[in-house]
Every structure is written in structure tokens, then in C-alpha cells.
Amino acid sequence: MDRLVxxxxxxxxxxxxxxxxxxxxxxxxxxxxxxxLSVVGVDGEAHEAGDTGSRFSIQSISKAFVYALLCDAVxxxxxxxxxxxxxxGLAFNSVVAxxxxxxxxxxxMVNAGALATTALLPASDxxxxxxxxxxGLSLFAxxxxxxxxxxxxxxxxxxxxxxxxxQLMASYGRITxxxxxxxxxYTRQCSLLVDxxxxxxxxxxxxxxxxxxxxxxxxxxxxxxxxxLAVMAASGLYENSGEWLFEVGLPGKSGVSGGLLTVAPGKAxxxxxxxxLDGVGNSVRGQIATAYLSRxxxxxxxxxxxxxxxx
Ligand code: DON
Numbered sequence: 001m002d003r004l005v006x007x008x009x010x011x012x013x014x015x016x017x018x019x020x021x022x023x024x025x026x027x028x029x030x031x032x033x034x035x036x037l038s039v040v041g042v043d044g045e046a047h048e049a050g051d052t053g054s055r056f057s058i059q060s061i062s063k064a065f066v067y068a069l070l071c072d073a074v075x076x077x078x079x080x081x082x083x084x085x086x087x088x089g090l091a092f093n094s095v096v097a098x099x100x101x102x103x104x105x106x107x108x109m110v111n112a113g114a115l116a117t118t119a120l121l122p123a124s125d126x127x128x129x130x131x132x133x134x135x136g137l138s139l140f141a142x143x144x145x146x147x148x149x150x151x152x153x154x155x156x157x158x159x160x161x162x163x164x165x166x167q168l169m170a171s172y173g174r175i176t177x178x179x180x181x182x183x184x185x186y187t188r189q190c191s192l193l194v195d196x197x198x199x200x201x202x203x204x205x206x207x208x209x210x211x212x213x214x215x216x217x218x219x220x221x222x223x224x225x226x227x228x229l230a231v232m233a234a235s236g237l238y239e240n241s242g243e244w245l246f247e248v249g250l251p252g253k254s255g256v257s258g259g260l261l262t263v264a265p266g267k268a269x270x271x272x273x274x275x276x277l278d279g280v281g282n283s284v285r286g287q288i289a290t291a292y293l294s295r296x297x298x299x300x301x302x303x304x305x306x307x308x309x310x311x
Contacts, residue, residue: 001039001047004296009037009049012289018276021256026154030056030257030275036196037289040204041268044213052196056273057151059255060092060109062137062189063117064236065202067108068210068228069136070117072220076227082174083108083116087235087242092281093161095168103172109235109253115166118189119175119182126181133189140202142215145192151257152191159187194259196273203261203269229263240280248291249300260286264299 013035022028036052071079084106088097092110105113123129138145166179175182194202205212206229209222220228232251237244244252250270252262258275260283270293272286294300 001041004293005037005039005047005049007296008289008292009035011292012037012272012274012285015284015288016276018278018284020258020275021277021281024151024155024158024256026148026151027057027257027275032276034258035274035285036272038196038200038271039268039293040197040200040214040271042204042208042213042266044204046197046200048197050196051273054273055148055193055195056257056259056275057148057190057255058137058145058192058194058199058259059190059257060114061194061199061253061255061259061261062133062192063109063114064206064228064232064253064261065137065140066114066121066133066189067117067231068140068206068220068224069132070108070121071224071227073122074120076223079227082120083113085231085234087239089239092238093165095161095165098165098168098172103169103174105169105174107235108231109238111162112165112169115162115182115186116169116174118186119166119177126178126185130185130188133185134192136219137189137192137202139217139219140205140212141194141198142201142212142217143198145194145198147188148191148193152188155187155191156184159183162186190255196259196271199259199261199271199273200269203263203271205269207263207265207267207269209266226265229265232263237282238280240282244282244287248287248294249302250290250294252290254282254286256281258283258286260290262290262294264294264297265301267299
């Protein structure tokens, strides 16, 4: 495993295309050369290469885990009915997607669905909502995750678009909490600091049916882990989710700071951090390294025969 992770890392390191996200001003200062790759198995063992201790804001990858917390709290039927599970085929911050679907957010991996997910999490007030999310994501990671104050403030000062999305869904009655408070908690959840190792542990927890394999602690029910992975498979890499499933055959979730988390159900979490993104917003090196590992380890969930490396 260590040899294959090193080979995936070296293979992806040759690629320097793509650009660091800058629509959130604080993200623009990320070092584009950083690259970390971590695989954590359901046995809790880690296999890693590169900058796996470099911290970055989790951004949209939080969406998968907050959704898992929602499913755990309200159940399969309710999560399906109120958030939805279908791909929009449109950008993650699309307003058109909301309008085309009668104010329905469609799925929890786009901003509209993530805002609805955060709003629907049963909580007494905004502080309690934030506490539940910070605690829940920390349980997935197996350590206390802290807020990146600079990224939080930078995004809070510039996320008028998320404010508009929350207001629009409130106008359709899809969000009944105060939209500004929901956006604030969502912005905080996106600003939680993780490294590639943390993300791989979080993914291994989903791979392990909701049990954090490093800590030996159940975080969510097994059917919740299953449902979360299904949603990641359908919509985790934005409008390129179909291509990702076609090439890699595994559920994944990317974020604009350059994180990419992939889950091999029953086997492992695979996390990459490399801030250069393609045109859709997915980490370039993260995709290349993960596709390599999926191929050489035979992880694609659709294959019927193991891949036999020829060299
Ligand atoms: O809401 C935003 O724009 C960011 N906090 C997160 C965006 C992201 O990572 C990609 N979204 N799916």
C-alpha cells in the first residue's frame, strides 16, 4: 500500500495545471505546490505521501458530513423528501437550479441543498446548530476541529450569493429558519480546518459503516453512511460527477480549497489536498492520484474482475 500511494503521488505530482480558487479572497493565498495524499483503511491504518499535515478549510466536503448528521437525526425518508438526491447538472452555487425546481434544493452537495441541510438539522438556535456540526465533524475526524477565523471572516464578507440562495429558498418555504443565521453556520462549517489525514479518517468512517476505525467510535448509523455515499456518488464532484463515476467508480466529494475525499465502501477513505483546481472546481492532482489508486487497487465498485497490473 505504501508503495502504491507513493506511486500515485509521484504520478499526480507531474501535473501542475489548474488554478487556486480566489472567489473567497482568503483562499487565494494557498500555496499551489502543496500536495498531500492519505489513505486510511477500515483497519485504521494510514498510508500517506506528501503534505498530509498541511491544514486547509474543509469547504464543500463538510456538506457530506453535515448531511450524514441530518440523516442520522431525521431518517432516510425525511432527508429524501426535504433535500433530495438528484444531480442538478449545474454549478454548485446555481440559482437557476432552484428556480427550475420550484425552490427545491435537489441534493445536499450543492450550496442550496447544503444550506437546507444545515437549516434542517434539529437544533434549538444558531449556536446549538454550530455546536452540533463542529462536534459531529470532529467525531468523524477523531479529533477536535477548529475554525479558520481568517477564511470564515473572508467568506462571510463576500458570500452575498449564498445569502441570496438562502433567501430564495426561504421565499419558497423550503427554509424556515432565519436565512442569515443559516448562512453564517454554513460558512463556519466550510471554514473548519482539516488536513488530508483528517479527511481520510472521516472517509474511512463512512467506509466503515459509520464507525471511526481509528477511535473505534460509532458516529452515525450504517444506513446513514450508505445513504451519504450514494449522494456523494451522484453529485459529489459537481457537474463532473458522472465523469468521475465513469472513470473512478467511487463516491467522492471535493471542495474549493483543494480537498478531495473519496470512499471505497468497506475498504478505505482516500483523501488528497492539492489546491490547483480544474474549471469545474475539482482538485487536479487529487483526481489524478485517486483515479490511479482506484485502478491499481481495483476499487471501482462497478468492476467484476480485479485489475492485474502488468508492470
Ligand atoms: O459556499 C461556498 O461557496 C464555499 N464555502 C464552498 C464551495 C465549495 O467548496 C464547492 N461547493 N460545492
